[in-house]
Amino acid sequence: MEWLELTRASADSIRANxxxxxxxxxxxxxxxxxxxxxxxxxxxxxxxxxxxxxxMGSNLLFVSSGKRDTRGAGKGLSTVRKITxxxxxxxxxxxxxxxxxxxxxxxxxTVEHGSLSRESLVMGVDENMPLVRTLPxxxxxxxxxxxxxxxxxxxxxxxxxxxxxxxxxxxxxxxxKIADARFRIIGIMAPKGQSLGYDFDEMVYIPVxxxxxxxxxxxxxxxxxxxxxxxxxxxxxxxxRRILKNRHNNREDFTVVSQADLLETVNQITATMTxxxxxxxxxxxxxxxxGIMNIMLVSVRERTREIGVRKxxxxxxxxxxxxxxxxxxxxxxMGGLVGLALxxxxxLGVHAAVPDIPVKITPWSLFVAFGFSMAVGxxxxxxxxxxxxxxxxxxxxxxx
Amino acid sequence: xxxxxxxxxxxxxxxxxxxALRDVQLHVPAGAFVAIxxxxxxxxxxxxxxxxxxxxxxxxxxxxxxxxxxNMRDDALATVRNRKIGFVFQTFNLLPRQTALENVSxxxxxxxxxxxxxxxxxxxxxxxxxxxxxxxHKPAELSGGQRQRVAIARALVNRPSILxxxxxxxxxxxxxxxEIIALFERLNRDEGVTLILVTHDRDLAQMAPRRVExxxxxxxxxxxx
Ligand SMILES: Nc1ncnc2c1ncn2[C@@H]1O[C@H](COP(=O)(O)OP(=O)(O)OP(=O)(O)O)[C@@H](O)[C@H]1O
Ligand SMILES: [Mg+2]
Numbered sequence: 309m310e311w312l313e314l315t316r317a318s319a320d321s322i323r324a325n326x327x328x329x330x331x332x333x334x335x336x337x338x339x340x341x342x343x344x345x346x347x348x349x350x351x352x353x354x355x356x357x358x359x360x361x362x363x364m365g366s367n368l369l370f371v372s373s374g375k376r377d378t379r380g381a382g383k384g385l386s387t388v389r390k391i392t393x394x395x396x397x398x399x400x401x402x403x404x405x406x407x408x409x410x411x412x413x414x415x416x417x418t419v420e421h422g423s424l425s426r427e428s429l430v431m432g433v434d435e436n437m438p439l440v441r442t443l444p445x446x447x448x449x450x451x452x453x454x455x456x457x458x459x460x461x462x463x464x465x466x467x468x469x470x471x472x473x474x475x476x477x478x479x480x481x482x483x484x485k486i487a488d489a490r491f492r493i494i495g496i497m498a499p500k501g502q503s504l505g506y507d508f509d510e511m512v513y514i515p516v517x518x519x520x521x522x523x524x525x526x527x528x529x530x531x532x533x534x535x536x537x538x539x540x541x542x543x544x545x546x547x548x549r550r551i552l553k554n555r556h557n558n559r560e561d562f563t564v565v566s567q568a569d570l571l572e573t574v575n576q577i578t579a580t581m582t583x584x585x586x587x588x589x590x591x592x593x594x595x596x597x598x599g600i601m602n603i604m605l606v607s608v609r610e611r612t613r614e615i616g617v618r619k620x621x622x623x624x625x626x627x628x629x630x631x632x633x634x635x636x637x638x639x640x641x642m643g644g645l646v647g648l649a650l651x652x653x654x655x656l657g658v659h660a661a662v663p664d665i666p667v668k669i670t671p672w673s674l675f676v677a678f679g680f681s682m683a684v685g686x687x688x689x690x691x692x693x694x695x696x697x698x699x700x701x702x703x704x705x706x707x708x
Numbered sequence: 709x710x711x712x713x714x715x716x717x718x719x720x721x722x723x724x725x726x727x728a729l730r731d732v733q734l735h736v737p738a739g740a741f742v743a744i745x746x747x748x749x750x751x752x753x754x755x756x757x758x759x760x761x762x763x764x765x766x767x768x769x770x771x772x773x774x775x776x777x778x779n780m781r782d783d784a785l786a787t788v789r790n791r792k793i794g795f796v797f798q799t800f801n802l803l804p805r806q807t808a809l810e811n812v813s814x815x816x817x818x819x820x821x822x823x824x825x826x827x828x829x830x831x832x833x834x835x836x837x838x839x840x841x842x843x844x845h846k847p848a849e850l851s852g853g854q855r856q857r858v859a860i861a862r863a864l865v866n867r868p869s870i871l872x873x874x875x876x877x878x879x880x881x882x883x884x885x886x887e888i889i890a891l892f893e894r895l896n897r898d899e900g901v902t903l904i905l906v907t908h909d910r911d912l913a914q915m916a917p918r919r920v921e922x923x924x925x926x927x928x929x930x931x932x933x
Contacts, residue, residue, distance in 0.1 A: 313817055320805055617801045620762055621862070622790025622818035624783040700782075702763045705801065 314627075318635035321607065322642075329639050332603040335596020336643030336684055337650060339589050340677045344651025346585035347673050349658070352666035353578050357571070367541060368440065369406075369533040370565045371399075371548060388561045390527020393516065395555055399533065400436075403547035408439035408534040413519035417487030419465075419512055421473040428469055430486060430512045432519020440532045443508070448480045448495030455494075456515045464495040468509040486512060487522050541566050593680060596643060597688035604636050604692035608699075615696055616704025629697040636689025637682060644681025648673065710736040710759060710870070710902070715768030715778075717754050717925075728754040730925040732768070738869065739900045741893070743907060743916035751925040752906045753874055759904060760795050760872045761785045773869075790818050794863030794901075796873040800855045802847040808834065808858045809843040815866045833861040837891065853884035860891065870902040871895065877912065889915060 322329045373391045396411040413432030418425050434456040437443065443450075446467065455462050463484055470479055479493050491514060500508040514522070535544035548564050556562065608615070615628055652669050659667040717729040728751045736742055744752050757763035758770060761777055764785075770778040777788055789795070802811045813830040821829070834840050837857035847855050856876060863871060873892065877885030889905075889912055896903040905916060913919050921929040 310817075310820075310823075312823075324805055613801070614803055617803060618814065618818070619786060620760075620789065620795060620801070621815045622786050622866075624786045624818070626783075627818060702757055705762075705797070 314630050314634050315638070317631050318638050321611070321635055322638060325607075328603060329642070332599050332639055333596070333643030333646065335592050335594075335599045336640050336681050337596070337647040339591075339593035339596050339684070340644045340647025340680055341651035341654065342585055342589040342592060343676055343680055344648055344669075344673050345655050345658075346582060346589060347676055348652070348655040348667050348669045349585075349665065350578060350582055351670050352659075352668040353574075355668055356666040357574055366567055367535040367538050367544075368567045369535060369541065369544060369548060370567075370570075371531040371533065371552070371562055372529065372565075373527060373562050375561055375563055389556050389559075390525075391531060391552070391562055392527050393520075395552060396528065396531050398555060399531065399548060399551055402551050403544065405536050405544040405547045406533050407536045408436050410434065410436040410440040410532045411516050411528045412437075412530045412532055413516050413523065413525060414529040415487075415519060415523040415525075417522070418485075419469060419473065420485040421482070424473045425485075426469065426472055428466075428486075428510055428512050429507075430514060430519065430522070432516035432522075433513050434516050437513070437532075440534045443500065444498040446496040446498040448493070450495055451513060451515050456517055459517045459521070460515060461489065461491045461518060462494045462515065463491040464497060464513040465493060466497050466507075466509040466511045467499045468507070469512055470496050486514065489518075489522055491518075541568070589680075593684055596640070597684045600636050600639055600685065601688040601692060603639070604632060604689055605695070607635070608632065608692050608696040611696075612699065612704045612707040615699050616701050616707065619699070619701035620705060625697040628699075629693045632693035632696045633686065633689045636692065637685030640681040640685030640689075641678070644677045647681070648677035651677075709738050709771075709773055710734065711769075711771040712759070713769045713771075715755075715758060715765040715770060717751070717758065717763070718766045727925050729758075729765070732922075732925075732927055734920065734927065734930075736902060736904065738902050739896070740918060741896045741903045741905075741916050742918045742920060743905045743913040744920050744922060745907060745910070745913050746922035748908075750922045752922055754925075755922065756872055756874045756904070756906055759870075760793050761789045762795070786818075790815055790866065792869050794866065794868035794871045796856070796859050796863045796871070796876045798875040798878045800847070800859045800879075802855060802858060802862075804847055807844050807846055808839060808850065808861075811847070811858055812862045812865050814862060819866060829865055830861070833865040834858070836864065837861045853880050853888070856880060856884075856888060857891075860888065864895070868901070870904070872904050874906045875908065876905070878908070885909070885912070 371391060374388050393411055396409050399406060400409040411434060415430045415432070416427060417430050419428045433451055435451060435453045438450055448464070450464055451462065454460070463486060465484070473484070474482065479496065482493050484491050484493055497508065497511070516528070533544065533548065535541045537543065545564055545566065549560065552562055553560055618628060652673070655667045655669060658665055712732055712734040715729055715732045716727065719726040719728055732755060744755065746752050754763070758765055761772070765778050768778065769776060772788065772792065777785065780788070809830050812833050813826040816826040816829060831840065831843060834843050837860050839854060839857050839861065842850060842854060847858070850858065871892065877888055880888065892903055892905065893915065895901045907913055918930070918932040920927055
């Protein structure tokens with residue numbers, strides 16, 4: 309019997325039981341939808357990270373005080389010595405394996421000009437910052453060594469901050485209030501956008517020594533270090549450990565994280581998420597498959613007479629087997645298509661609701677949807693189809 | 709040519725056994741017209757099913773055109789049914805969701821005939837039972853006599869050498885019944901189709917040149933007039 313006819317016979321039977329077939333596909337719908345979600349979020353995440361890390365050198369190290377593993381759980385040392393500007397200075401001077409060391413203080417505060425104000429991230433930096441990360445300047449100049457040494461109250465502001473407080477006018481030299489202290493604007497950053505969870509356009513940069521005073525801090529938030537060797541960071545890491553330990557009474561009360569470590573952490577998170585979604589997907593595909601098997605067994609029973617008639621007229625086992633197998637695959641494929649649509653919609657919806665979650669719908673989602681539902685249809689359709697194929701013609705014709 | 713030798717059919721029902729056929733001997737040459745009569749439960753349908761290769765005997769042998777079919781496997785039997793036999797059931801056995809035309813073309817489908825040929829031959833078969841105008845109707849939209857004519861068209865569409873009819877008129881009124889038997893007779897006479905007919909109706913049986921009577925699974929008389 310030809311495929312076209314087989315497909316037609318199967319489509320016929322599905323059409324005759326629309327509601328039942330529809331409900332049967334639900335499991336597959338959910339299964340495929342979660343696979344699609346999984347793929348699109350996973351893919352989106354990968355792209356997002358690739359973008360972020362492409363924007364930074366691969367030879368960055370981050371040092372922060374307190375000992376913890378890369379997953380961020382503090383081990384709670386009793387006395388933690390903060391990392392200081394002097395520590396950063398020491399690293400810069402004593403290691404041959406680092407090319408740039410940028411001390412960082414992170415804080416938040418209200419920035420004001422006239423009657424306008426907004427909350428903003430304030431980053432204390434010195435002239436080494438642009439050596440570690442490329443932060444293109446829009447106009448004016450960046451924080452210099454003299455600014456830092458002289459604790460000058462100068463600020464470089466992000467594009468968004470500039471626009472919101474000053475509109476389109478030229479702001480260089482204008483006064484700005486940061487956390488109730490008066491600063492003078494010396495530069496505006498070029499638009500940069502989000503990266504590593506920060507929106508750099510909302511950032512305000514001031515000299516790191518000013519930031520320590522302003523936020524009343526004993527130590528730096530972190531130190532960003534650029535290693536000399538692009539591919540092997542270990543010598544730089546070893547240097548940093550040795551120098552800092554030396555200065556911290558031989559205690560390792562700080563953490564050195566490389567970009568590779570960060571990447572590793574993020575990968576672990578994505579992998580966990582993937583596993584969870586994969587679990588949901590496989591459970592619902594299993595449930596969906598069992599649903600299909602169940603409904604096909606019912607269908608075989610209901611159509612015993614039909615099978616008897618077909619066999620009496622010359623249908624062989626294979627003909628009946630294929631007819632029912634195609635039916636289960638079609639039911640499953642329908643579920644797959646609906647799941648594909650649903651999964652894509654949810655993915656887009658999630659992205660619309662929470663723009664931080666990146667989503668990318670790839671064309672091979674289509675293959676995944678087809679592949680999975682096809683496999684489910686075949687796998688769970690075989691047993692009922694075999695049952696149908698093995699029916700005895702006489703007994704089937706006699707079946708009431 | 710049908711050669712049935714010492715065929716028995718036993719149904720096991722738990723501890724008891726039902727002997728539906730006992731040691732049946734029957735030869736039917738090609739082109740014959742045989743009526744099988746007998747009381748209810750005597751084994752007529754059982755015999756017809758064996759002749760039609762729908763069922764296999766418990767013992768004994770059955771040769772069809774010299775080919776031993778009594779020990780064939782189910783797919784081989786399906787092919788024999790498809791190529792050589794047209795079966796008309798008492799209860800029509802049409803597929804309810806398919807049109808008359810589709811029902812008629814089913815045997816061609818399993819014979820691997822192309823779509824166009826199927827359509828042509830099925831329409832021709834429907835024409836022979838004078839139902840061309842009902843080709844696209846579903847069985848539920850047809851009268852009993854029309855349904856049986858569709859079933860006959862389906863039995864004829866593969867140009868079988870043997871036409872088996874198990875009480876084909878049992879569900880029809882007498883007038884329609886006569887018409888259908890007349891159609892069978894014509895097929896037998898004009899096209900040389902071997903015709904075996906099971907009936908309760910003595911008058912109908914009289915139309916056949918040869919009458920076989922079964923009682924309690926045994927052939928008790930085999931008369932040719
Ligand atoms: N599948 C079966 N299982 C058990 N017994 C069966 C089965 N099929 C038929 N029989 C028995 O075999 C005997 C012959 O049945 P069969 O159907 O051949 O009779 P019949 O002559 O066609 O009767 P009728 O004229 O009523 O159609 C009956 O006693 C019946 O009960
Ligand atoms: Mg009977």
